[in-house]
Amino acid sequence: MTAAENSIVTDKSLAPEGHLKIDWVQAHMPVLNRIREQFEKEQPFRGLKVAISLHLEAKTAYLAKVVQAGGAEVTITGSNPLSTQDDVCAALVEDGITVFAKYNPDPKEYKELMIKTLETRPDLIIDDGGDLVTILHSERRDLLEGVRGGAEETTTGILRLKSLEKEGRLEFPMVAVNDANCKYLFDNRYGTGQSVFDGINRTTNLVVAGKTVVVAGYGWCGKGVAMRAKGLGAQVVVTEIDAIKAVEAYMDGFTVLSMSDAAKIGDYFVTVTGNRDIIRGEHYEVMKDGAILSNAGHFDVEVNKPELEAQSVSVRTVRRNIEEYQLKDGRKIYLLAEGRLVNLAAGDGHPAEIMDMTFALQAMSLKYMNDRYEQIGKAVVNVPYELDEQVARYKLESLGISIDRLSDEQKAYLDSWQEH
Ligand SMILES: NC(=O)c1ccc[n+]([C@@H]2O[C@H](COP(=O)([O-])OP(=O)(O)OC[C@H]3O[C@@H](n4cnc5c(N)ncnc54)[C@H](O)[C@@H]3O)[C@@H](O)[C@H]2O)c1
Numbered sequence: 001m002t003a004a005e006n007s008i009v010t011d012k013s014l015a016p017e018g019h020l021k022i023d024w025v026q027a028h029m030p031v032l033n034r035i036r037e038q039f040e041k042e043q044p045f046r047g048l049k050v051a052i053s054l055h056l057e058a059k060t061a062y063l064a065k066v067v068q069a070g071g072a073e074v075t076i077t078g079s080n081p082l083s084t085q086d087d088v089c090a091a092l093v094e095d096g097i098t099v100f101a102k103y104n105p106d107p108k109e110y111k112e113l114m115i116k117t118l119e120t121r122p123d124l125i126i127d128d129g130g131d132l133v134t135i136l137h138s139e140r141r142d143l144l145e146g147v148r149g150g151a152e153e154t155t156t157g158i159l160r161l162k163s164l165e166k167e168g169r170l171e172f173p174m175v176a177v178n179d180a181n182c183k184y185l186f187d188n189r190y191g192t193g194q195s196v197f198d199g200i201n202r203t204t205n206l207v208v209a210g211k212t213v214v215v216a217g218y219g220w221c222g223k224g225v226a227m228r229a230k231g232l233g234a235q236v237v238v239t240e241i242d243a244i245k246a247v248e249a250y251m252d253g254f255t256v257l258s259m260s261d262a263a264k265i266g267d268y269f270v271t272v273t274g275n276r277d278i279i280r281g282e283h284y285e286v287m288k289d290g291a292i293l294s295n296a297g298h299f300d301v302e303v304n305k306p307e308l309e310a311q312s313v314s315v316r317t318v319r320r321n322i323e324e325y326q327l328k329d330g331r332k333i334y335l336l337a338e339g340r341l342v343n344l345a346a347g348d349g350h351p352a353e354i355m356d357m358t359f360a361l362q363a364m365s366l367k368y369m370n371d372r373y374e375q376i377g378k379a380v381v382n383v384p385y386e387l388d389e390q391v392a393r394y395k396l397e398s399l400g401i402s403i404d405r406l407s408d409e410q411k412a413y414l415d416s417w418q419e420h
Contacts, residue, residue: 003098008113010086010102018091021058022065028352029059030398031360031391032066039070044367046071051122053114053132054153055083055344056101059355061092063126066363068097072124077101077117079128079153081110082337082345111135118143124366125150127174129298130157137164137171149173149373151365152380153358155188155219156274156298161380173376175365177358180383182391184220187358191350192343193224196270196296197232199347203321203336204292209233214266216259217273218245221296225270226254237262239278263287270342271295271302281307289331294342303339321346360391 004012026033039045050072054060056079068074075098078084082104089099098120100113114131118140127133127150136144149172152158158178164170177183197208213229214237215222222238226249229236238249239259250256262269263283267290271278274297281304295302309315312325312333323335337345349355364387369376396403406414413420 003096004093007089007093007099008102008116009089009093009099012090012093014087015090015094018058018061018085018087018089019094021085021088022061022091025058025352025355026062029062029356029359031356031394032062032363034394035360035363036066036069039066039363039367043071044370045124048123048370049073049075049120050124050126050366051117051120051132052076052126053079053117054126054128055079055341055349056089056099057083057085057344057349058088059349059352059359061088063359063362064092064097065095066359067126067366068095070363070367073120074098075100075117075120075122077113078110079131080340080344081105081107082340083349115140121146123148124370125174126153126362126366127151127157128153130160133157133161133164133174137169144171147172149175149369149376151175151177151362151369153362154178154298155184155221158380159274165378165380170378170380173369173373173378174380175369176380176382177361177365180361180365180388180391182357182361182388182395183383187350187354188220189224189227191224191354191358192221192272192296193226193228194354195343195347195350196225196272196294197228199342199344200268200270200292200294200336203319203342203346204334206292208268211235211267212237212265213268213270214239214259214262215254216269216271216278216302217275217297218242218249219272219274221272223252225272225296226252229268229270230254234268237266259283260286266291269293269303272297273302274298276301277304278302280304281311284308284311284327284333287331287333290334292334292336293339294336295339296341296343298341300339303335305335305339308333308335357391357395360394361387364391 078101084101100116158176213234215226216239236254238254240246264286314326318324321337325333
């Protein structure tokens with residue numbers, strides 16, 4: 001069957017709009033374009049099947065096309081029910097990629113689309129959040145055979161992989177793309193920082209300046225969100241559980257509070273911890289009328305929705321991607337994008353120039369995995385430093401920036417223990 005016959009998408013006639021979106025990002029992804037040229041020549045994935053689960057929007061679509069240009073037969077599905085864009089899916093089908101993805105499928109269908117992706121019997125996997133790998137290691141172990149390995153995009157997925165590895169149950173190797181410098185320093189920090197406010201601002205159309213923004217978690221993503229909130233003129237409060245990160249946030253000029261205290265004063269809340277129940281019942285009880293809640297962590301468990309519902313007398317959609325919860329005492333609390341990643345479910349995700357580096361790492365890591373999977377064995381491994389550095393060098397070249405090189409004398413000086 002052809003990709004077009006096999007695919008499950010919402011509406012194939014949306015393809016022209018999807019092609020325009022993909023063309024736009026491609027023009028802003030010079031590093032990935034270079035890798036595409038290399039792949040076209042070298043055909044590293046000739047004859048192989050690659051299954052991808054990522055937030056299915058234009059940048060991801062372009063990554064799928066780059067892997068296809070390297071000779072692979074590519075099948076793609078979403079990694080969150082609300083981040084799939086139907087026009088982009090339709091365009092990919094026209095480009096010969098098998099797509100099993102729709103915007104907002106119900107949870108059962110969402111899972112079925114993932115399973116269909118795995119039923120293509122991939123040799124290699126690109127995962128985001130660990131769902132493909134988890135299905136293969138639990139209910140569909142019959143599909144494990146033949147999987148050589150893959151690459152994982154995000155912090156949460158890597159935590160899940162490491163937990164499988166620790167229990168001795170990981171069945172194939174995975175590269176931890178998130179842990180490369182060219183990923184977390186730029187994607188998690190600058191990408192999440194900018195795109196979270198793109199999502200919040202376009203959804204609410206309200207001002208940020210002068211408001212109090214509470215950022216839960218001061219990891220790589222949280223630092224970016226706090227930085228952007230400050231740039232937009234907000235008073236920024238950070239909550240943490242890690243003492244070192246909390247001191248860092250304080251030294252960066254932010255107010256550090258417990259969530260119990262922050263809940264009383266926040267106008268906007270952004271959770272970005274990768275953990276669950278960060279905002280919960282006791283916090284809703286003390287929040288200001290009109291507080292706006294959002295999440296940018298991978299799963300929709302950071303804002304406890306069941307407890308918010310239980311404390312509410314009514315829930316209604318007041319604007320696209322905004323749910324109004326009216327509490328028993330009359331206060332209203334607003335939740336954006338059902339508590340799913342606000343930058344992707346209510347926006348277009350990170351800027352193309354940021355995903356250029358992330359997806360260059362993804363593409364190179366997949367090739368690395370295919371070249372080395374037998375030597376690596378059943379382990380979670382880091383992106384080799386040379387690949388990480390190469391992405392940075394390509395990026396600098398695309399920006400027309402040259403940097404200095406160590407002279408022989410400088411190298412010798414740095415390598416010497418003798419008196420300086
Ligand atoms: N929205 C996006 O586009 C996007 C992009 C990259 C990563 N992510 C996701 O965002 C989440 C965070 O990623 P990261 O790279 O910043 O991770 P990280 O590990 O660098 O940071 C997470 C921080 O949250 C803190 N934390 C944990 N539990 C907490 C709690 N109860 N209260 C307050 N703070 C708490 C940790 O101490 C840590 O500092 C993950 O789920 C990741 O997959 C989202």
